[in-house]
Amino acid sequence: MSKVANYLNEHIAGEVITNSAVLKAFSHDASVLSMTPEMVVYPRSTNDIRKIARFSWQLAEKGHVLAITPRGGGTDQTGAAIGSGVIVNTTAHLTSIFELDTKQKLIRLQPGVTFGALNSALLLHGLHIPSYPASGNYSTVGGAIANNASGILSGKYGDTKAWVSQLEVVLASGDVLQTGRISKRELNRKKGLQTFEGEIYRGIDSLVTDNQELIEGTIASDVRDNSGYGGIADVKRKDGSMDLTPLFVGSQGTLGVISEVIMKSEFCNSQVMVGAAAFHSYDGARDAVDTLFDLEPSILEVIDARLFASALERGKKYAFYDQALEQGDVGAVVIFAFDEFSERARRKKAKKVTKLFKDKVVSLEIEEDHDEAQTLLALREVSALALLPDEKEASAPAIIDGAYIPFQRFEDFASAVDALAKKHGIEMPLYGHGLESIFYARPILHLRKVGDKQKIFKLLDEYTTLVSAHGGHIIGEAGEGRLKASFAAKQYDADVAALFSAIRTIFDPLGTLNPGVKQSADLKQLVSQLRTDFDTADFAGKAYFN
Numbered sequence: 001m002s003k004v005a006n007y008l009n010e011h012i013a014g015e016v017i018t019n020s021a022v023l024k025a026f027s028h029d030a031s032v033l034s035m036t037p038e039m040v041v042y043p044r045s046t047n048d049i050r051k052i053a054r055f056s057w058q059l060a061e062k063g064h065v066l067a068i069t070p071r072g073g074g075t076d077q078t079g080a081a082i083g084s085g086v087i088v089n090t091t092a093h094l095t096s097i098f099e100l101d102t103k104q105k106l107i108r109l110q111p112g113v114t115f116g117a118l119n120s121a122l123l124l125h126g127l128h129i130p131s132y133p134a135s136g137n138y139s140t141v142g143g144a145i146a147n148n149a150s151g152i153l154s155g156k157y158g159d160t161k162a163w164v165s166q167l168e169v170v171l172a173s174g175d176v177l178q179t180g181r182i183s184k185r186e187l188n189r190k191k192g193l194q195t196f197e198g199e200i201y202r203g204i205d206s207l208v209t210d211n212q213e214l215i216e217g218t219i220a221s222d223v224r225d226n227s228g229y230g231g232i233a234d235v236k237r238k239d240g241s242m243d244l245t246p247l248f249v250g251s252q253g254t255l256g257v258i259s260e261v262i263m264k265s266e267f268c269n270s271q272v273m274v275g276a277a278a279f280h281s282y283d284g285a286r287d288a289v290d291t292l293f294d295l296e297p298s299i300l301e302v303i304d305a306r307l308f309a310s311a312l313e314r315g316k317k318y319a320f321y322d323q324a325l326e327q328g329d330v331g332a333v334v335i336f337a338f339d340e341f342s343e344r345a346r347r348k349k350a351k352k353v354t355k356l357f358k359d360k361v362v363s364l365e366i367e368e369d370h371d372e373a374q375t376l377l378a379l380r381e382v383s384a385l386a387l388l389p390d391e392k393e394a395s396a397p398a399i400i401d402g403a404y405i406p407f408q409r410f411e412d413f414a415s416a417v418d419a420l421a422k423k424h425g426i427e428m429p430l431y432g433h434g435l436e437s438i439f440y441a442r443p444i445l446h447l448r449k450v451g452d453k454q455k456i457f458k459l460l461d462e463y464t465t466l467v468s469a470h471g472g473h474i475i476g477e478a479g480e481g482r483l484k485a486s487f488a489a490k491q492y493d494a495d496v497a498a499l500f501s502a503i504r505t506i507f508d509p510l511g512t513l514n515p516g517v518k519q520s521a522d523l524k525q526l527v528s529q530l531r532t533d534f535d536t537a538d539f540a541g542k543a544y545f546n
Contacts, residue, residue: 054174078481111142155435404476
């Protein structure tokens with residue numbers, strides 16, 4: 001064990017581990033990248049995180065950077081949960097739910113609590129946080145906040161940032177900051193502090209003032225761009241009040257380490273009506289989404305029928321799809337749900353759908369019975385089967401997931417993606433969230449082959465170009481991390497890039513917080529970090545299935 005690890009072990013209540021097997025386990029997340037850390041720390045308290053950050057800060061002042069990478073469940077798909085220095089893992093000890101205020105529907109907890117455990121606790125009181133991601137049963141609340149994660153219900157209820165009330169954050173210096181909206185008077189008091197917190201408030205306030213036109217005209221309008229630090233648009237209001245919470249949400253551990261959270265929740269209805277509609281083409285599916293959008297569904301998914309064909313080749317059958325094929329060719333399937341508390345309201349919407357879709361669908365089924373509704377909802381899982389290829393050493397890594405495409409451009413975009421896939425000799429059927437216009441494509445690759453490794457960055461580059469050409473954003477969901485940072489930056493104006501860089505410098509002047517994440521990297525450096533042993537079996541049963 002190194003002197004640094006020994007020192008930290010002496011001064012924190014948690015554990016510092018340098019065992020090679022542990023380091024190897026933490027050298028990768030759910031991305032195609034790999035980095036071996038110097039040590040893994042399991043903090044037991046905010047004070048432990050403070051001591052780690054303070055020690056790292058003092059080393060950096062002497063010219064030695066010991067990077068700090070916060071990590072939850074390790075499900076990040078962009079390399080944001082790996083690093084070369086200290087991995088601060090929250091899942092061992094920082095897993096307490098402290099209190100629930102049922103009147104205000106607020107819950108206070110630690111970042112290592114899984115989203116699944118959180119919602120299970122809330123459901124006992126008829127509540128939930130609807131932004132839970134697909135990986136919610138094993139990914140953490142802290143990770144969801146760091147990535148501004150979204151899920152199947154986010155189209156109606158918003159992504160994670162909509163449900164974060166306040167944060168406790170350990171800053172790069174080891175100081176602790178409590179976020180929350182403060183008045184103009186309190187802001188002026190904060191700016192007068194001769195501390196690192198005071199420096200941050202002074203710096204951010206000046207940035208907002210100096211870049212007001214850029215923030216209001218460019219950043220605030222990019223509602224589906226989740227890269228950079230777009231939360232700056234929500235930090236300061238016209239009344240002079242300020243809240244730094246939006247900056248930390250989606251920052252991927254580059255501005256501070258989240259140590260405690262207060263989240264908002266909402267009443268949950270378990271009685272949901274689910275429907276599925278099969279269409280001859282994407283054209284019909286697009287029109288259906290336009291129609292359904294006005295009915296305010298809680299779920300609206302679009303799935304390429306080729307995914308069902310792929311599942312069928314493996315013996316997996318879906319009754320709805322099989323029956324639809326008996327009626328004619330199927331190009332796309334749309335899945336939708338209504339979750340109004342009023343049974344009458346749900347049935348009224350179902351009748352409207354039946355009427356509006358008459359003579360436009362290959363097949364339509366709407367179910368209210370819980371078991372039947374869940375069977376229809378399970379059609380969504382067809383994408384997961386396609387992401388677990390049978391072929392030896394083949395994998396379907398998440399390298400181009402989560403792009404935002406304006407839905408009116410979706411059909412043209414899908415055709416362009418087919419052309420791109422054909423060019424590279426692969427298939428990339430699309431599926432996604434219609435309400436958010438967030439879409440996914442998972443090419444099947446062999447990462448032990450040099451050609452397929454090279455293909456990753458060619459695909460990323462060309463896919464980014466396609467997304468831009470269709471008015472979209474490559475990072476519509478989660479963050480850019482290490483893998484996509486250079487490609488996301490291609491969509492920035494120089495002024496926006498400079499603003500984001502300035503924000504990071506204010507919070508992390510010595511470069512100790514997750515360096516390399518949300519920062520453009522040399523292509524050779526990224527290639528050197530590519531894994532050769534990426535195996536979807538690592539994530540089978542958890543990273544793909546809800």
